[in-house]
Amino acid sequence: MIKAFLNSFQILTPAEIEQFEKLLTIRHLKKGSFFISEGKYSKEVAFINSGILRSFFTPESGEEITYCITFPKALMAAYSALITGMPTMENIQVVADVELLIIQKHDIDRLQETSHNWVHFFKIIAEQQYLELEKRLFLFQKEKAKKRYIDLLENQPNYIQQIPLQFLASYLGITPRHLSRLRREIHL
The missing domain is CATH 2.60.120.10 (Jelly Rolls)
Known part of the structure; x- marks a missing residue:
């Protein structure tokens, strides 16, 4: 590699x-x-x-x-x-x-x-x-948290599930609760 x-x-x-x-x-x-x-x-x-x-x-x-x-x-x-x-x-x-x-x-x-x-x-x-x-x-x-999350999903789909919710939320600049809502909204 x-x-x-x-x-x-x-x-x-x-x-x-x-x-x-x-x-x-x-x-x-x-x-x-x-x-x-x-x-x-x-x-x-x-x-x-x-x-x-x-x-x-x-x-x-x-x-x-x-x-x-x-x-x-x-x-x-x-x-x-x-x-x-x-x-x-x-x-x-x-x-x-x-x-x-x-x-x-x-x-x-x-x-x-x-x-x-x-x-x-x-x-x-x-x-x-x-x-x-x-x-x-x-x-x-410039972008809203939803767009930042979607970008991450598109660029690292194989790894995103391995990141604990609190780390991912902090990285996106939102609360874990907000991230949970975003995930539900996107994955419906």
């Missing part, structure tokens, strides 16, 4: 992809465990082979706010902490058991020193992360 993901960018040579694969370690995490917790330093990037992760923060109110749900065939990290070297302000938690392929930040830095292709690849990854964040922000501000 990782080889197909890397090949899809049409940037890296077969030798560079093989070099990348040799740097990966496999990590299995169970539902409810954490990939990273608030206050920790982010020193690795994960490719999600299987399972689901959610990113959330806890404001002073104490109510967790889920702002990102990440599905298989995607990269995941506490990106701002990875870039700045500061402790993360977010938590990344396992929603459904995951198999992750992990690469360390120092290995990413070394790869970028070996070839311009890696610099180009990681630039595209950073741009994609920005675009996803912007899309989410615009969707959240």
Whole structure:
């Protein structure tokens, strides 16, 4: 799966992809465990082979706010902490058991020193992360919860049922009760 993901960018040579694969370690995490917790330093990037992760923060109110749900065939990290070297302000938690392929930040830095292709690849990854964040922000501000839920259903139909109601509701910016009503209305 990782080889197909890397090949899809049409940037890296077969030798560079093989070099990348040799740097990966496999990590299995169970539902409810954490990939990273608030206050920790982010020193690795994960490719999600299987399972689901959610990113959330806890404001002073104490109510967790889920702002990102990440599905298989995607990269995941506490990106701002990875870039700045500061402790993360977010938590990344396992929603459904995951198999992750992990690469360390120092290995990413070394790869970028070996070839311009890696610099180009990681630039595209950073741009994609920005675009996803912007899309989410615009969707959240512009569209109603029903539309956001339908978009999620259309894009991730195989995984949506694995996300607990309270996490999904938080991600959509609504209460679990409102989400239950939306589900009944859509699935009639």
